[in-house]
Amino acid sequence: MAEPKDMITVQDLHLYYGQQEALRGVTIDFRRNEITAVIGPSGCGKSTLLKTINRLNDLVPDVTVTGTVKLNGQDIYAPNMDAVELRKEVGMLFQQPNPFPFSIYDNVIYGLRISGEKRKNVLDEAVERSLKAAAIWDEVKDRLHDNAMSLSGGQQQRICIARVLATQPKVILMDEPTSALDPISSSEIERTMLKLKDDYSIVIVTRNMQQASRISDRTAFFLAGELIEYGPTRDIFMQPQKKETEDYISGRFG
Amino acid sequence: MKNDDIRASLLKRSRAAKNERFGKILTGLCILIIITVVVAIFYFVASKGLATFFTDKVNLWKFLTGTIWNPGTTDAQGNPQVGALPMIVGSFGVTFLAAIVATPFAIGAAVFMTEISPKVGRKVLQPVIELLVGIPSVVYGFIGLSVVVPFVRRTFGGSGFGILSGTFVLFVMILPTVTSMTIDALNSVPRNYREASLALGATRWQTIYKVVLRASTSGIITAVVFGMSRAFGEALAVQMVIGNAMLLPSNLISPASTLTSVLTMGMGNSVMGSLSNNALWSLALLLLIMPLIFNIIIRKIAKKGAMR
Incomplete structure (x- = not known):
């Protein structure tokens, strides 16, 4: 079976928290074995988008999702889809390192x-x-049986990466994985990510523009729940097509 | 303002500083009074309770292991018969049994209220638990006497009075305490542990069982020990259902007694300074020391939990 180039395809995705619309018709594809960076100001829906891919939004009360999200061609919001099984395919890394005690x-x-x-x-x-x-x-x-909480923040985050990798998922979602870490730990995580690219498809939400430009192959820019611009990272940062993108990456707002 | 004025105002104690000092003295005084009262109680109980051993020359070992409690009389060797073992066994029996029965219920209720249905938990179960805490122990005892004791009599035989009935009554009494402390323990497990577990493909049950309960073990043990400490000190309700026979209990449905029930029944009937009165104080001393030991255990557990 020839594998499609896109690992995840999102089509016309709307998401409401109660009455409030957090995602306003997002259509985007994430490619296999690439790192895709999702950037945008706070509250633009980038973390929300990430959590629709492993259906972690299901846990929030009063959430309505319309549109389709497909993983490897399979609609993950199909009625017979098991969210628990889905999450074994789609690992997630959080902003705060959260190893178990x-x-x-x-x-x-x-x-x-x-x-x-x-x-x-x-x-x-x-x-x-x-x-x-x-x-x-x-x-x-030499200390596999020590408590993981005794490690430094950067080490804890890499333990969390290892925890995700152990289940051999296809996709790894990362929600600002280095924003709680110091620069040295961050660059270690980034190096780790670049090595993982060969075996996994990675989607990373980040507020750090340098990070996005350093590690990602493609970059998506979100604003107020909408996808404004999406393309190869080089193009987004060097020749943005939309004015909002240019304003954001040059630091005029956000 | 001239420089001299500024200096003068800086050197003078300000109004705010005076207020602060007043507050310090006031709160310090409150602490001092509380400490004094506690120390006085300890001193009083200890001086009376130890008199049994120092003044009346009762052997401590015999006191703890003797099985006959009859302070007015002496045995063949002329030693006073103050064996507290039946009461010690009774007290620990009801305490441990009540804790063993209450723990699974408390954990179940707490898991339901924090993990499964917080809405129903807050609206329905929380008020119920608070109500249970507020019911006076005499009411529990009365219900125990008129419902539990006949039930035990019909189901298991005997008179119905005994450790089993005491266990049932104490179970209901400590359940709210243990439950609400277990809820606190579960709530103190950070939300991101749950998220991490679910994101790794765990079911809700696996998350509760393998992460939430495991991460809050020390808190749950603290809750149980706290409940035990409450059960150990409960007097009235237990006294009403346990039968008050100063005999070493041979089974769970034979009448027994606890340290507290002997105290409440005997205190009014003995003369200050007599051996039988001092022996009761010794029981009181025992009752005072046990919660202390429970507290030390709680602190040890809490420390261990904090280290992790």
């Missing part, structure tokens, strides 16, 4: 354990593979 080992294998994996050799192997992929293996390999 358990050991590093228990954190990484959490996703596998809840899927019923009990074989020790499989779990051990997954821990090593995931921590290596998240570029933190060398720092923690």
Whole structure:
């Protein structure tokens, strides 16, 4: 089966929190094995868009979603779609590093354990593979059974990346993953992301324009729940077509 | 203003500073009074309670392990019969059993109220729990006497009075305390743990079971120990249903007694300074020390929880 070029296709997506419209008809495609950056001022709906892709918005009361979101051609809002299974395919990284207050080992294998994996050799192997992929293996390999909360913020975030990678998702959503971290930790996370690109499709929401221009292949600019401009990152930053985009990336507002 | 005036005003104690000092003294005084009262109570109970061992020369070990409580009389060797073991067993029996029965219910109710249906929880269950806390213990005891005791008698035989009935009554009494503290423990689990778990493809139940309950274990244990401390000190309601026989309980439905029930029944009938009075004070001392131990356990757990 030939895999379509687009991992995620979003069509005419509207999302309402109660009466308030947070996304106003968004149509956008996210490509396979690329990093797509979503930028825009606070409250423009970029995090909301991210959470429609793994249906984490389902947890918020009074949310209405119309339009379609397809993952690998499968409509994820179809009535027979299991949100729990979907989230195993679509991992998510949050703004605040949020490891569980358990050991590093228990954190990484959490996703596998809840899927019923009990074989020790499989779990051990997954821990090593995931921590290596998240570029933190060398720092923690001798203390896998220490509490993950004892690590620094940047290390915690990479543990969270490893935790996502352990379940081998197809897509990783990142909601401002470095905004709570110092510059050195941030650049470590960015390096990790660039390595992950070969195996995963990544969508990252960020308010850091330099970060978007450094790491992403394509950039989408959102304003007030609408997609204003979308294209190769180079074009968005060098030759924006719309005035709003130019104003935003040159720092005139937001 | 001239420089001298400014200097003078700076050197003088300001109105705000005076107010602050007044507040400090006032609050400090309150603390001092409370501490004095607590120390006085401890001193009084200890001096009376220890008199049994120092003045009346009762062996501490015999006091704790003796099974016959009859302070007015002496045994063949001429030692006073003040064996507190039946009451100690009774007190710990009802306390632990009530805690064991109440814990699953409390955790279940707390999980429902925080994780599954916070709306119904806040609107319906929260007021119910608050109401349960407010009911005086004599009412619980009365219900126990007229409902629980006959129920136990019909179902399990015997007189109906005993540790089992005490357990049921205490279970209802400590349930609201344990539940509301467990709710606090569950609510203190950060929201982002839940989000992280769900985003990893966990079901709601898996999230509750593997993350929320695990992360709040120390808080839940604290809640249970707190409930036990309450159960241990409860006198009236237990006294009404336990049967008040100073015998080592042989099973859960034979009449027994607790430290508190013996105290409330015996205090009025003994003369200050006599051995039987001092022996009661020794029981009171025991009752005072046990919550202290429970408190130390709670602090240890809380410390361990904070470290994680």
